[in-house]
Structures are given as structure tokens and as C-alpha cells.
Amino acid sequence: MRHNCARIAGGIAIALGSAIALTCAPALAAPTSLSLTVSPLVVEFHAGAGDAANATVTVRNDGPDPERIIALRMDWRVSADGTVRVEQPGTEGKASIADYLRLEPANAELAPGETRELTLTLDVPASFSKATAVYHSGFLVRAVPLDGHAAFGPAATVVAYDTVGTPTSHAKITQLHVSSPGNGSAVLSARIANDGTAYARSTGRIVLRRDGQVVVDETDSIPVLFAGEGRVFNKTLSGLAPGTYDVSFTLDYGGPTLLEGTTQVVVR
């Protein structure tokens, strides 16, 4: 086989998706269809040092073939664009509860149409921090064929929060800027910071008024922001007629007050 490959040096074939032996002209693997349903995706515990808590996670195989469900412990973080970044357990340091989480069974076969309940358990050791905070980790739940080989497959994350004590929610808008790059569009950038001790699931409402008339009224969810973190929320608005607009950005971080920033933009 390698001799054949040598003959086409420079003609490189990269096969993504073949579980077969390497070839220069990779043989076609069979098409696969894998399906996975996971619920819930978010679990919230309130377990302090020495406490235990559990929850049920349901998985289902909606595909035509048997599949194996594999649960991998993970840490995670949300990037500015809202994507959950899967990290190695422990990456989040003191905020991680990965060492104390179990999802069982962590490896299970599911027949087509079969539903299985998994038990998510948090066992917090007595030596765990008593500091008021929200800790987090979770599991990456994958579905693979029974032989383990599929280049592309489905997965979902189950994120677990553990709230210790009574964290306070607070956030602030530290900067608000709106510009118009032309073509009837405006770009809003709001810098927000979580200066509380709880995490913040926020929404941002953007209202644009022209001559007193509301022409834009949109509300977006903002990816979860942990205590001490900051983020820039960006939003592009298009289809605006040229002119001067009053802009209002209202942040609802789940606390007792709403935060509002106002400015103006001249749309070109």
C-alpha cells in the first residue's frame, strides 16, 4: 500500500470518515446516521461542603441503528460568541466541580427508539470551599456506533452549576458605543461586566428611535457571564434609513434593577 502511495507523492488524499485501513484512494465508508436526544442540558445544584445532590438526565436514541452513549467529564466556558468551549476537567481551577460529578452509567448501549435515564450525582467533599460562589463543570455526552467508529456524530453538553451560599447578582454597563459603517447599518457595542458573586444570564434590549418613533426593538440573550467576567456584546442592525437615531440599550441581568445606556448614532 505504501508503495502505491509513494507513486502519487504530492497528490495527497486526506480521508475524513473512513474507519478502514489507510489507502491512497480511500474506500468509501458506509453512510451513517446517528441521533441523540439529551435532557436537561442545564442542571443547577445547591450543595455545600459535605453535601450530595443528584438529578436525572434522559438520553434517547432516535436513530435507525443501535448506538453507544459515552459521557465524558468536562469543564467549560462560554466564549463571546456564545459557543460553549469544552475544556479538560479541572481547567476552571477553583470554580470546577468536575472531580465531584458523576454521570452513571457513563457508557451505555441504546437500541433504536430506546430511552435511558442517567443519574447525575454531585458529591461535595467536606473539605470543599465554603466561599459563596457558583461553581460549574459538566459532561459531554456523545453517541457513537457500537464499533466506535464514525467520523461525524452527535453530542450534547450537560452543564452543572453548584451554588454555595447566597451569591449576589450585579452587573454593569461600562461602555456603550454605536457607529454606522454605512449602507443603512449600525453596529452597537456594549461592554458589560459581572461585578456580583453570582453568574448572570442576561438579556439586552436594543431600541432605536427616529423622530420619536421606535424603528427597532430587539432583545437578545447574552451568554452566561460568571462573577468577575466581562464581555463585549455586539449587535449589527441593518435596513435603517439614513438619519439620526436615539439608541437605548437595556441590560436585564436577573437582578432587582435594569441597567440602561443611551446614545445617538447617525446612520449613513
Added chain:
Amino acid sequence: MRNPLLATLGAAGLLLGASLPAAAANTFNVQVTAPTVATITVTSPGNVICAPGNAVTGIVACTNTVNATGAIRSSAAGTASLSTTAVAATIVGTAGNSIPVSAISMTCADNGSSTTHGAATFASAAASTTTGTQCASWAGPNVFTYNVNLTFGIDASKVNADTYTVSTGWTVLASAT
């Protein structure tokens, strides 16, 4: 544990039937318990083949398309995401060469997605990572029903002469926080 979405719907003046008590005929409440949930179905043609041939620069398109369909319901005021993650950081060839997985770029093309809150945006030529590359994003905390076609390209400048095969490559990942 936090309760899933709990909605209480109230309505007045609806006729529920003569057998109900008078008070109930005027008002009723419906409790809807809707947990966060994701369904992900990934259909792969088997092989996705990236063959740079004699190209030594630029992005070369790979063959075939992977389709992902399903739905995600996020938590109240929360966000969700659809991303891809590569299982390994490098792809190793038979002669021992390796390619960083970031040399493989991914485009998610909408194939009939729908969302109850604003328009979704889809990734174009985003580099693969092991931690997660965004495929689709949407504004609201509601249900996103997606149907996307994933196509791939490879950066020819990062490929040494070799033959590479990945048997356990990418996952299409649904998340909510």
C-alpha cells in the same frame, strides 16, 4: 436543582363545559413544564475526502456534505449554541506527518432552519478546534430548529505529503447554559 421552564398561562371567559364548577368556568390555569433539551441527528455520507492535489496554498474544498438536524430549547433567558468539536488536535498521516486540526475549516450552510426569535447566523470557513467551533447562533432563549449542511475545506499550505485518515473525527455539539 433548578426547575425547568415553568409557564403559567391564564385566560378568562372561556367556556369549559357545563360540568365544571362555576368558578372554574371563568378562569383556568395551565402549567407547562418544558425542560432544556437538544436533539441532534447527524447524517454522514461516510467519507469526506480532502485532496489538495498539487495545490500548496489556499483553501481546497473537500468532497461531500454532512447534514445535521434537530432542535434545541435553552433555559429561560439563557443561550444555546450549535458547534462542532474535533476529537483530536492533530491528524496523523501514515508516514508520521501531522496536520493541525485547525487546517480543516468548516462552513455551516442553512438548509431550512427556523427560530422563534430572530434570525440565525451560520459559520463560514471557521477553523476546526477541539474546544468548539461555532456552527450556528441565534438571538433568543427559545426553541431553535436547525437543519444545516456542513462542508469542509483544507488549508493546502499546512499539509505535508502523506496520506491521512480520521476514523473518529468530529462531533456536532448542542449546548445550552
